[in-house]
Amino acid sequence: MAGVKLDGAGAQKMKTIEEALKTLQTIHGMVERMSIEVKNQKGAGVIPQQIKRIATPLQGQLKGQFGLIADQVSAMILASGRGGGDQLKVRAMREFVAQIRTALEISAAKVKDQHSVPIETADG
Numbered sequence: 001m002a003g004v005k006l007d008g009a010g011a012q013k014m015k016t017i018e019e020a021l022k023t024l025q026t027i028h029g030m031v032e033r034m035s036i037e038v039k040n041q042k043g044a045g046v047i048p049q050q051i052k053r054i055a056t057p058l059q060g061q062l063k064g065q066f067g068l069i070a071d072q073v074s075a076m077i078l079a080s081g082r083g084g085g086d087q088l089k090v091r092a093m094r095e096f097v098a099q100i101r102t103a104l105e106i107s108a109a110k111v112k113d114q115h116s117v118p119i120e121t122a123d124g
Helices: 008-039 049-063 068-083 086-114
Strands: 004-006 116-118
Touching: 004 068, 008 049, 008 086, 049 068, 068 086, 086 116
Parallel strands: none
Antiparallel strands: 004 116
16 A cells, blocks of 8 residues: 655645644743733733744744735734733633644645655555
8 A cells, every 4th residue: 555745845834834833832831821820910921022022933934835824823913912901812812822723733734635645666
């Protein structure tokens, strides 16, 4: 039974998605840390600025291959800088992280589907 592998473009896209998921995991940890701070009535402090600092390169990284996901990251960056209550920011950030993660996972499945090529075997 022959297997499949990704072509060059697919491999590059998957690498971008994997790096983006790692960065998103870091952002998610910061959002949860912000949630704990807000829950303990300490205020968000500098955490929204740190999220912006981490998310900005992520947006640039995704812009070339996954423009719509990059736009979602841009929206998250804007939401983290807006005024309003800290609890509202936490809720919005959690929603953005979930949307971006879902979009990245869907994109990964599409890349695997669109860029798969059969592996040539010697006994074929």
